[in-house]
Amino acid sequence: MKPVGEITRGTTNPNRLRRVDNFIAYRCGELLRNAAQPMVIDLGYGATPVTAVELRGRLAASVRRDVAVVGLEIDPVRVEAAQPYADPPGLEFRRGGFELAGLSPVVVRAFNVLRQYDESEVTAAWQAMTATGAVLIEGTCDELGRIATWAVVSAGRPSTLTFSARLSDLDHPATFAERLPKALIHHNVPGHPIHDLLLALGRAWETEATPFGPRQRWLATARRLRDEGLPVLDGPHRWRLGEISLPWPG
Incomplete structure (x- = not known):
C-alpha cells in the first residue's frame, strides 16, 4: 500500500507531546480499555521516535499495559532509524501515511503534521485517518510543548478544540x-x-x-x-492541568 502524504520537517523533542498524551489517556482511555485490540497510531513521529516511545510508556502505565503503539512515517530512512527502539508487539515502526498502512487503530495521534500542509488538504486527511472508526487527536504545539491546541475528530468531523499551556x-x-x-x-x-x-x-x-x-x-x-x-467542557480537574476544551468553533 502506497503511503499517502508528504515527508514533513520532522522536528521533535523529548516530552514535547506530554500534554496531548495525558489528554489521550483521559479522553480515549475507556475506548482503549474496552478494545479487543488496543492500538494507537503515532502518525508522523518525526526525525527521532522519542514521542512514540513516550506515548507507549504513558498509555501502558495509565490506561492498559498491553496497549500497542505503531509509529508511522513516510520517510523510509526515519522508519529504519527507529527500529532499534521497537519492542513488538508493544511498539513498532512502519512506513505509512494518512492511509494508516492499512491498520485499524482505536486512536490516531497526528501532531505537527497537517500544519505543514495546505488547508484545502485537511478535510481529506481527517477523513482518511478516521475511515476505520478511529478517534483522531490532531493539533500543533511549540517546540517544547509549552503551548498546544488540538482537535478531537471522529468520522472526518471535528467535535472539540482544546487549548493547553504550561501556565507558568x-x-x-x-x-x-x-x-x-x-x-x-x-x-x-x-x-x-x-x-x-x-x-x-x-x-x-x-x-x-x-x-x-x-x-x-x-x-x-x-x-x-x-x-x-x-460551553466550556470538563471541569476543574482538567482546567488545573492548563486545559480548556470547547465545542469546535465552526
Missing part, C-alpha cells in the same frame, strides 16, 4: 493563535468563530488577574467563560 509560561491566551490547528489558523480574523473565541478567552484572562498565581487565574478564566455562556 503563559503570558496571554493570544499566544494560542500561533499554534491553532491548520483548519483554523487562517480563520482567526474578525467575523469567524475562532476569532471571537480567542477574544473571549483573552478578555476573561485579563479580567481575572489574581495575586495567587497563573493556575488560579486560569481556573477563574474557565469559570468566567462558562458564566458568560460559553
